[in-house]
Amino acid sequence: MTTHPLDSLTADEINKAVDLYRAYDVSDENTLFINVTLVEPSKEFVRSYKEGEEFDRSVKIVGVDSNPDGGFVASIDLKKEQVTALERIPNEAQSAYSFAEVGLATVLTKQSKEYQDALKKRDITNLDLVQIDPWPAGGVVHESIKPGHRAMKTISFLKENETDNAYAKPIQGVISHVDLTLKEVTCVEDFGVVPVPKAHARYDAESQSEFREQPKPIEITQPEGTGFEVEGNQISWEGWQLRASIHPVEGPVLHQVSLNERPILHRASLSDMVVPYGSADPMHSWKAVHDGTEYGFGNLTNSLTLGCDCVGEIHYLDANILTFDGSVNFVENAICIHEEDFGIQWKHMDFNNFIPTEVRRSRRLVVSSISTIGNYDYGMFWYLYLDGTIQVEMKLTGIVGISAFDEKLHNPEQDLKITEELVSPLHQHLFCVRLDWDLDGGTNQLHESEVVALPVSEDNPNGMQLKKCNKRI
Template sequence: ESGNYDARSVGHLRGDLRPIEITQPEGPSFTVSGNVIEWQRWRLHAHIDVVEGLVISDVSYHDGGRKRPIMHRAGISEMVVPYGDTSDDFYFRNVFDAGEYSLGKTVGSLSLGCDCLGEIRYLDAVLADESGTPHTVTNAICLHEEDYGILWKHWDFRYVQQAEVRRSRRLVVSSIHTIGNYEYGFFWYFYLDGTIQFEAKLTGIVQTRAVAPGERPAYGTLVAPQLDAPNHQHLFNMRLDMEVDGPRNTVVEVDAIGLPMGPDNPYGNAIVARRTEITNERDGRRMCDPLTARTWKITNPGVRNRLGEPVAYKLVPFVGPTLLAAPESDLARRAEFARAHLWVTRYSPDEQHAAGDYPNQHPGDGIGQWIEQERDLVDTDVVLWHTFGTSHLPRPEDWPIMPCDYVGFALKPVGFFDRNPSLDVPPPSGHGTSNCHAVPRESGRAGE
């Protein structure tokens, strides 16, 4: 049967989707100078790196007359897509999409109304081909603002009988990369409350192979008659060169722990934050723990907030799988970065790619070897390497083209600000408190 998915091949299309128009009559709230973007109190630089693809750097926040650095540079240091089928035509498929394929070379030109919607600005990418000849990819990076629902709200029904509500908005910096059969959309979001978020959107065509009539695949899913889509993984590693109020930082692992009953906890309800300082690279390999809501704080011990605590941002990780290949396999040696959710290292200019600079030319290199140096991680220039992704067990609904799947993480301020930095966001335009919240009438008791 046909696996074509263009509009003509599909046939009758639904006709009840009415237009959505997004307009900003006064233009967007951000400005662009070269590759430097300023929006609200954010300032950052965006470009396409030939290996890492979309890179965000020099991220800072203007706070009370101070330009406060947060992140020096962030980019996908490596990503691997290992297939879990043992057949001769699939066992060797484990492409390192950054180190072998070069993510930046796969970036595409974006189109208004198709890839980006709203009041759009674009940045071009200038890249070199295999002969060193420069060429320009137009509209490689998309910039726009999005409404993101409620930022904060409270109806004070006890005293003043009014509501205060603010709308959330985010700046979006994005690019889309076509790597063989898959598309990867990389989206950075910057919020009014100081949050930074990264999201990867996975779409495109699942890899398939033909099987005999009546055969049930052992390592995949039938997505159409006699068409097997093998199980596989998409594992990204984001290199986060942090700079929280300066380059001298310390990483602290934080777990939410329920304490046992005892003299200090007679009702058994006590919850504490257990903090573990990561002081040396020998302890820099960490795993997620959803049961303790584990996060990692990047603190600056030399800068304190008004409550006397070190200023910090925390990495809220994507709680997903790590590499499923056997530890003794060739793949596991070459993709050791994918065997842990987080690695913490001391900054070195020679350490940029988690699987080494040339992953197709060595049996194993990169971050697993770097941490053997056991460098000190206290009050110094630290780099976090976060592995996240998905184990893709294909569905028939992923054929003939896959709807977007989403993975990512967030960076949130923790005592970086003295209080909610979005208090000065104005109310929704043209709406007073009486418009935003209709006070409900008190319901009467039954029979009254």
């Protein structure tokens, strides 16, 4: 049951939206659902909303079907129980990928005779031990795939067994181009045989022969309970008020952030990111994946575990995610909320009179979520502090993109050697965070302030004077 216009979509609401779309008589047997998002009410409506008032609930469903274009966007009014608009995405663009398409690209690649022949050149015949990683084609679609068709590229890795870390053994030089619309591999490029690395890189505990001495435990307890309160998706802590939810594309989203009843942010989230690979290696030179809009941070949100992902006195928020077949995936513990000690807030000792030192401890509220996209794991952490500071941190973990080391082709300026058999190309993770300000409820402007040194002059003979420069962005 929803009690606020910004409440997360319930499973019942998602199921209702899917049923309304299917009843609209446009769904076919090839329909795949990508995501469903709440049509968020305007800032003005949310600002003036009073508890108990009625409000509309509308959603947008993104998906693909048999039409050879970028897919569809369906606008659905849940209150009126009708599809209010249906837009087609033009050929020049594509909707995000679904799990079904990732699986299809994997199956089609392994079924391709041309691909199998490329593996035989490398003495690989057991396809059960081959891991396929489908990648978005992005703006570098192979010429064998028609404009408007959905496309992926696949690269491969070899495992010793089902639980092996395949990323230690890249099958270098083979790229398959998959036309998802036609459901076929249109081309397999082979840039030459490079030996598959032999050393394994298993990271699971069972595969380790020895461990370092375990550090002494740190116990985090709050015997009087947490300092925050949660009601639905609304969080209250030390004068802070905010709402937290999971968006299928953006991951964790904060709404209505205020401090001591003073409005600060209407909305804060990661809008997207891009990972350009800066290598001439043909296995990487085309990679520029948008992990948000091409896959979805919320769609791939982890179910968090106490004592591992989050430590201490924890409160979790769950999420409902639309899957490709129209069902709902319930993600338990999608958002972690907890407090952390953060050292000294401030301290001073009166140097002249040696009056006893005054110290105040700092702490912060942490709202976090973790998403796994291929070989990378992204931790998204929002921090709120006692002094009014708001901070966002992206924690990157997982496994870097790699290639097999080829001494003849190796470019040490672009591809960094990480083992005797593996290199990792230079690449960047560029994040774009959107902050919709609502400071004091008025029109806000963004200014950049910096301090510059003044030139030596008659008024600044020592060259030590500084000046604050303020520029509106």
